[in-house]
Amino acid sequence: MNLWFRLIWLLVTSRQRPRLDLPGEGSLLPFRVWFHDLDASLHMNNGRYWTLMDLGRTDLVLRSGLWRAILRHRWLPVVNAGTIRFRREMRLFRAFRLETRILCWGETWLVMQHRMLMRGRDGGEIVAAVALVRAALYDRRAKAYVPVARLLAEIGITAESPPASPEVAAFLASEEAMRSAAGGER
Numbered sequence: 001m002n003l004w005f006r007l008i009w010l011l012v013t014s015r016q017r018p019r020l021d022l023p024g025e026g027s028l029l030p031f032r033v034w035f036h037d038l039d040a041s042l043h044m045n046n047g048r049y050w051t052l053m054d055l056g057r058t059d060l061v062l063r064s065g066l067w068r069a070i071l072r073h074r075w076l077p078v079v080n081a082g083t084i085r086f087r088r089e090m091r092l093f094r095a096f097r098l099e100t101r102i103l104c105w106g107e108t109w110l111v112m113q114h115r116m117l118m119r120g121r122d123g124g125e126i127v128a129a130v131a132l133v134r135a136a137l138y139d140r141r142a143k144a145y146v147p148v149a150r151l152l153a154e155i156g157i158t159a160e161s162p163p164a165s166p167e168v169a170a171f172l173a174s175e176e177a178m179r180s181a182a183g184g185e186r
Helices: 001-018 046-064 064-072 148-154 166-181
Strands: 027-032 073-086 095-103 110-118 126-140
Touching: 001 027, 001 046, 027 046, 046 095, 046 110, 046 126, 064 073, 064 148, 064 166, 095 148, 110 166, 126 166
Parallel strands: none
Antiparallel strands: 027 095, 073 126, 095 110, 110 126
């Protein structure tokens, strides 16, 4: 139930935050680690990171205006692949920020980066976790993924994808290898 409260908070407050110009601008959301986020080791549960990252992607969709096209066309947001690197634990009551941004895209998918950021004792920024996800919008009527050019056009944008960084290229290659090993499943 606690995630419902965070989702409701996001929906209510999204209108108070400035519009995002995709693909360049990212979302930055403040959070705090609560009791229901903890695992048996008394730090944030690894599954909770992924769930909070859903909220980062939701914020991008809301604040860019893409949500209107998603509802109008009844598209379904889908995460195809993801990888995460945990760097520092996050303990109870720790304040942190979730940064979500689009890095690059292909014909029908986007690669997004999520970073969990917290302040160190010296006031510097600490990256607690970083994740890459490959996401897309699925058109159930057409039984196909929506071309990225079309979804960007829905919010008035025409842009070329930035080149994939080495870590994004490795992530995509790993995903392709896993898909091939599974018999070409999508």
